[in-house]
Amino acid sequence: MATISNVHDEKHILDMDWGKIQWLIGKEIDPDCEMTFGMVYIDAGTSNPRHRHPNCEELIFVLSGECDHSLGEESYHLKPGMMIRIPRDVPHQAIVTSWEPCRMLIIYSSPDRQTIGE
Secondary structure: OOOOOOOOOHHHEEEOOOEEEEEEEOOOOOOOOOOEEEEEEEOOOOEOOOEEOOOOOEEEEEEEOOEEEEEOOEEEEEOOOOEEEEOOOOOEEEEEOOOOOEEEEEEEOOOOOOOEEO
16 A cells, blocks of 8 residues: 655654654555655754664765764765665765755655664
8 A cells, every 4th residue: 555645744753953854655654665855954053863774774864054064084065966875784974065055855664664873
């Protein structure tokens, strides 16, 4: 059976110290799904905490804004239209470098993605 999500439904929005995450699909929304998908924005001049996902890889696609994304010991400058694949269990963090928030699509290869902070 299909699951329909709507970005205008604010039921699955998480307020964070650094921005917001909106989940559109994941185990909590549809127990039969096989992935997690959402949107995130990180406020200008801030970053999310360095963290890792031990049970899945993550894809990030930048919609607007810019960030430096650390991936292990490397750092990559991401602009709108760019995507980065973060392998399972690799520490990473996004630091916004633009004057506007960095808005991204986030996709995980597991419906119950785990996050461990450092």
